[in-house]
Amino acid sequence: MSRPTVAVVGLGQMGGSFAAALTRRRLARVVGVTRRAETAARARKMGILADAGTDLSAVSDADVVVLATPVRTLLRQIPEVAPLVRSGSILTDVGSTKTDVVEALRRAKPAATVVAGHPMAGNERAGLDGVDENLFEQRPWVLIGNRRRAALLERLVTAVGARPLWMKNPEEHDLKVARVSHIPYLLAYALMGTPEDSIRVCGNSFRDATRVAKSDPDMVLDFLLTNPRPIRRSAGELKKRLDDLLRAIARGEATTLRKTLERARERRSRI
Amino acid sequence: MSRPTVAVVGLGQMGGSFAAALTRRRLARVVGVTRRAETAARARKMGILADAGTDLSAVSDADVVVLATPVRTLLRQIPEVAPLVRSGSILTDVGSTKTDVVEALRRAKPAATVVAGHPMAGNERAGLDGVDENLFEQRPWVLIGNRRRAALLERLVTAVGARPLWMKNPEEHDLKVARVSHIPYLLAYALMGTPEDSIRVCGNSFRDATRVAKSDPDMVLDFLLTNPRPIRRSAGELKKRLDDLLRAIARGEATTLRKTLERARERRSRI
Numbered sequence: 001m002s003r004p005t006v007a008v009v010g011l012g013q014m015g016g017s018f019a020a021a022l023t024r025r026r027l028a029r030v031v032g033v034t035r036r037a038e039t040a041a042r043a044r045k046m047g048i049l050a051d052a053g054t055d056l057s058a059v060s061d062a063d064v065v066v067l068a069t070p071v072r073t074l075l076r077q078i079p080e081v082a083p084l085v086r087s088g089s090i091l092t093d094v095g096s097t098k099t100d101v102v103e104a105l106r107r108a109k110p111a112a113t114v115v116a117g118h119p120m121a122g123n124e125r126a127g128l129d130g131v132d133e134n135l136f137e138q139r140p141w142v143l144i145g146n147r148r149r150a151a152l153l154e155r156l157v158t159a160v161g162a163r164p165l166w167m168k169n170p171e172e173h174d175l176k177v178a179r180v181s182h183i184p185y186l187l188a189y190a191l192m193g194t195p196e197d198s199i200r201v202c203g204n205s206f207r208d209a210t211r212v213a214k215s216d217p218d219m220v221l222d223f224l225l226t227n228p229r230p231i232r233r234s235a236g237e238l239k240k241r242l243d244d245l246l247r248a249i250a251r252g253e254a255t256t257l258r259k260t261l262e263r264a265r266e267r268r269s270r271i
Numbered sequence: 272m273s274r275p276t277v278a279v280v281g282l283g284q285m286g287g288s289f290a291a292a293l294t295r296r297r298l299a300r301v302v303g304v305t306r307r308a309e310t311a312a313r314a315r316k317m318g319i320l321a322d323a324g325t326d327l328s329a330v331s332d333a334d335v336v337v338l339a340t341p342v343r344t345l346l347r348q349i350p351e352v353a354p355l356v357r358s359g360s361i362l363t364d365v366g367s368t369k370t371d372v373v374e375a376l377r378r379a380k381p382a383a384t385v386v387a388g389h390p391m392a393g394n395e396r397a398g399l400d401g402v403d404e405n406l407f408e409q410r411p412w413v414l415i416g417n418r419r420r421a422a423l424l425e426r427l428v429t430a431v432g433a434r435p436l437w438m439k440n441p442e443e444h445d446l447k448v449a450r451v452s453h454i455p456y457l458l459a460y461a462l463m464g465t466p467e468d469s470i471r472v473c474g475n476s477f478r479d480a481t482r483v484a485k486s487d488p489d490m491v492l493d494f495l496l497t498n499p500r501p502i503r504r505s506a507g508e509l510k511k512r513l514d515d516l517l518r519a520i521a522r523g524e525a526t527t528l529r530k531t532l533e534r535a536r537e538r539r540s541r542i
Contacts, residue, residue, distance in 0.1 A: 199538070
């Protein structure tokens with residue numbers, strides 16, 4: 001079987017890293033499409049793909065088309081790109097929230113097989129500066145769609161080191177990532193509002209809890225603004241658990257607190 | 272000037288590490304006092320002090336007496352130990368909350384100079400297993416009391432690598448550590464209540480934010496249960512900032528959110 005052609009639309013940290021991971025492992029011929037000619041030129045120089053340009057029509061030659069722009073860009077782009085992807089190909093994305101993306105893909109009625117995706121990976125660097133061909137190693141890569149028709153995509157995802165994780169629907173994905181990712185980000189931002197004279201005495205607990213506040217604000221805004229309802233629900237769950245802890249402290253309930261702390265320690269040790 | 276004698280009451284991670292730091296740097300002759308004879312024997316074998324036993328009266332020969340038991344033990348111990356410390360010596364502690372400790376020290380009316388203390392250092396291991404002679408390197412060591420009469424203590428604290436940080440009163444200390452330490456711990460425990468199927472897709476943001484949930488529950492209970500009011504106030508401040516973020520997300524206020532995220536990133540980069 002000859003190597004498939006993969007078109008990656010958007011050459012940021014995610015798109016660039018997937019292109020690099022496929023190219024360096026000789027898994028596919030990768031073609032990049034990006035808005036700015038300078039970005040395409042830089043990606044070519046980095047040797048992370050076979051060719052790159054600014055013309056979206058390049059996607060029509062691909063066996064797999066990966067949309068790798070931020071979610072809010074993606075939502076505008078889908079109606080334009082979807083009709084260009086040929087029947088028999090796979091159209092996927094790497095957006096960090098999924099409900100709006102899946103809805104936009106559905107409305108665009110593409111001839112291609114649609115599989116929404118989200119690699120749970122990333123670093124603190126933005127754009128092509130964040131490219132890392134090993135970014136996906138051992139990381140879950142969420143996939144939503146018809147698994148039987150997505151064998152090629154699943155093979156590529158596995159081959160770059162990720163663990164494919166099929167989910168039933170975009171709502172399941174968005175609630176889970178709200179709970180384990182978007183809420184920790186929000187808590188980090190809330191903690192960073194602590195008065196300066198207190199931050200001056202901070203130790204490792206504060207450093208660890210606020211590390212993600214160093215992330216690229218554009219990337220974070222993208223998932224916060226496209227996931228309001230699951231975030232609201234998860235925040236309510238979190239606040240309820242925090243209030244339970246505060247009530248036990250106010251009442252001096254040592255036994256209740258100890259149970260919670262021991263259970264948390266045990267669960268954390270299994271992550 | 273001959274080496275001073277330092278008595279350390281309580282040979283856990285803190286007391287043991289301070290004893291080790293003083294002994295290995297030949298800064299003082301260290302005598303340990305502990306409840307259990309086996310702990311004293313183990314500390315002697317580790318070579319972290321000159322002598323160790325279970326008799327509290329050993330503190331009467333010391334130039335500096337360091338109370339290094341958990342806060343709730345300390346509160347019971349102070350009336351018993353304080354009268355044994357001679358005039359001209361310094362009586363200090365390393366408890367993680369200060370208001371109740373300072374009040375207990377005041378009530379005990381010791382002849383010695385009283386300086387409350389809190390080294391902002393620690394690791395995840397409990398007891399003598401956590402002993403580390405470099406534990407205090409570059410860490411703030413909060414001191415509360417009469418600085419002019421505490422020159423010897425300040426010299427020892429500096430000599431083990433810590434940065435002495437004088438505070439006006441115990442209330443200032445307890446509010447600041449509630450904000451930058453006790454709240455991150457509580458958020459970690461609240462996050463560890465997340466449903467299992469969601470934790471399964473967690474990435475680094477969740478791992479970082481929950482790392483302290485691996486700590487010794489006894490140590491954590493000690494500071495949570497002896498600091499209820501500052502924790503309540505800090506939690507209120509945190510929840511207000513979290514609610515502001517949630518409101519901006521619900522309303523799709525990109526500009527407001529971006530400002531908060533950029534300010535947090537800038538502040539975090541300076542820690």
